[in-house]
Amino acid sequence: MKEFPPPPGHDAQTAFLLTQVGSQFAGSFAGLVSELGLNPPHAGLLRAIAFGPGRSQQEISAQLGLLPSRLVALVDDLEGKGLVKRTRNPTDRRLHALTITPAGAEMMHDIGRIASANGAEMLKPLSRPERRVLHDLLTRLADHHGLASGVHPGYRSMGREDSTVGRPGTVSAAD
């Protein structure tokens, strides 16, 4: 079998497909978690707290790469729903340790079911071996680009100060 080189722009098309399908998957997941009264940032934060309980808001916001002021609103939401709890650290009363409640653990379970169902539905057109191949390829891409496991890059802070151009750099729809 002869190897034909890819046509010019092939990589661009592949990359575009990746953002297109990725956005579709994300939108589908967002629609499902919204039925639980949450949005994707909520789900990601809840997950971060569940997997590393007892940490301060500062630590969590640093891990997820979001602003402390934004974290406050998200934690407020989750606490208002009784899914997480703030506990002041007695030795340093400035720190608020974040933990999930039993209701939060249940919610995590529901989110997991939703995520599995969503993944199965979205990947339905691929056979199981093909899904494994896709998983392998995506894992290598994620590793190469330094994407922290379980942390969605949508959390990353945007707007660089160091850029020579210094354009607003809006991301909008393509995120």
Add this chain to the structure above:
Amino acid sequence: MKEFPPPPGHDAQTAFLLTQVGSQFAGSFAGLVSELGLNPPHAGLLRAIAFGPGRSQQEISAQLGLLPSRLVALVDDLEGKGLVKRTRNPTDRRLHALTITPAGAEMMHDIGRIASANGAEMLKPLSRPERRVLHDLLTRLADHHGLASGVHPGYRSMGREDSTVGRPGTVSAAD
């Protein structure tokens, strides 16, 4: 070789990886086009006009699935940069035919170069055969989910009226 079934949640992890990597790619592309003074919606609109010139704003907004009022602002931006032109239809003076200017065609070329360079950079960890496999898998996923070729789902209108729940359904970071 024995076939092992994937562990539970494997599909969910694959789907998450897809959104994660897709968001990374989209952000990288957004950063590059911002150096041209555009954002991804600008680029997508310019592309739509270039590939189907002479159509009305109504037609374009329907194709891309965005609101007419939003299209006005985007067209204003592109027209202000001299990349597209509005021409009133003499037979029905309500219609504005959209066409790209020579500068717009040049910009399309620049965007194409950027997209190719970005794609090549993002896919660098994969061999050419692997990129072809990835392209094939993604194409089948896109086809199955009815994603129009070249139209990013970020354009789709959000907020459904028909839903039984009727939640805001914010997409935010995960898009």
Add this chain to the structure above:
DNA sequence: TATTGTTATACTCTATAACTATA
């Protein structure tokens, strides 16, 4: 004085609705 968390504020993006002109 420095740091954690919070609140206040502004800015961008997007969506809804009112408006103008053409038909």
Add this chain to the structure above:
DNA sequence: TATAGTTATAGAGTATAACAATA
């Protein structure tokens, strides 16, 4: 009256900066 485009307005989402409590 209906439609294409536009403008005005309001609503989220997000970022910056000021603030109070604690160290």
